[in-house]
Amino acid sequence: MHLEAELGGGDTSETTGAETAGDTAVARPGRSAPDEIIGRLFRQACEDRRLREGFELLQSVANLRPTFTAAAEVSELPTSVRLARGPAPVRLVCFSSQVALAGVHQYARFASAFRDVRDVVALAVPGFADGEPLPATDEALVGLLARMVREQVGDEPYAVLGSSSGGILAHATAARLGEEGRAPRGVALLDTYVPGDDSLGQFEDQLLGGMFEREAGFARMDAARLSAMSWYFNLLGDWAPKQLAAPVLLVRAGEPMAGGESLAPEQWQTQWTAADTVVDVPGNHFTMMEDLAGTTARVVDDWLRTLEA
Numbered sequence: 001m002h003l004e005a006e007l008g009g010g011d012t013s014e015t016t017g018a019e020t021a022g023d024t025a026v027a028r029p030g031r032s033a034p035d036e037i038i039g040r041l042f043r044q045a046c047e048d049r050r051l052r053e054g055f056e057l058l059q060s061v062a063n064l065r066p067t068f069t070a071a072a073e074v075s076e077l078p079t080s081v082r083l084a085r086g087p088a089p090v091r092l093v094c095f096s097s098q099v100a101l102a103g104v105h106q107y108a109r110f111a112s113a114f115r116d117v118r119d120v121v122a123l124a125v126p127g128f129a130d131g132e133p134l135p136a137t138d139e140a141l142v143g144l145l146a147r148m149v150r151e152q153v154g155d156e157p158y159a160v161l162g163s164s165s166g167g168i169l170a171h172a173t174a175a176r177l178g179e180e181g182r183a184p185r186g187v188a189l190l191d192t193y194v195p196g197d198d199s200l201g202q203f204e205d206q207l208l209g210g211m212f213e214r215e216a217g218f219a220r221m222d223a224a225r226l227s228a229m230s231w232y233f234n235l236l237g238d239w240a241p242k243q244l245a246a247p248v249l250l251v252r253a254g255e256p257m258a259g260g261e262s263l264a265p266e267q268w269q270t271q272w273t274a275a276d277t278v279v280d281v282p283g284n285h286f287t288m289m290e291d292l293a294g295t296t297a298r299v300v301d302d303w304l305r306t307l308e309a
Helices: 031-046 053-064 103-114 137-154 167-181 202-215 223-235 293-308
Strands: 015-016 081-085 093-096 122-125 158-163 187-190 248-253 279-280
Touching: 031 053, 031 223, 053 223, 081 103, 093 103, 093 137, 093 167, 103 122, 103 158, 103 293, 122 137, 137 158, 137 167, 158 167, 158 293, 167 187, 187 293, 248 293, 279 293
Parallel strands: 093 122, 093 158, 158 187, 187 248, 248 279
Antiparallel strands: 015 081, 081 122
């Protein structure tokens, strides 16, 4: 399972959908009794190292939620937020990851480096907001995400990006848009691991701990978010990348998470092989998108400029 750090701060200028991100404080309602019970039971299962039972609980909740089988069935699109504006010709579309704390806010620090440089838009994943349906299939999911990208970029040149598991969605959506004749200029993956790669799974305790530690400061882990996380782990568990016509940049963490200092890089770094350019940046899986997000952003921007030349 791929759980990643959440990012906060930064302003936003345009918001659509069910949630907002940025400097404006948003009142978060108190957690309902079912949310409190589900969250507490899942946390306890993680602390007791009973992850299978914990995720079975979340999957049972997810199985009771409504689903959609085609993009046309979704009348209200998930959140999209413009995080930066700038004159560079290739705009950047970022995909949220599929963990309980994920959302457009995870790119706020990263996107701040692009202000007055290029347009950066972040897209939320369907099903993480209360009342949103979940995708019945990966085809339904990618169809909706492709629709969201088209609505954001129109006929303008663009690239897609995803951090950690968000890279899976960026890559899959790029493949769909390529089939539709509207391929991106490039695809950027930020420390993304292919499902089934155990290089990141060995840090399961650190990943789960990081998620719980960040809840108070970021998104509330309610039943919708927790059950959606479990749903996506199952939905995308067997996903494999297709060959893309667009160039792919893989930005890898240059440092392991705590506990991995004695391991060789090939034992903890992502084993994603289908990338045209690979760059290692300072920081680990979390910090490269937190305190060191500016450095990560500059690597991405330098690569985007090569696509504009």
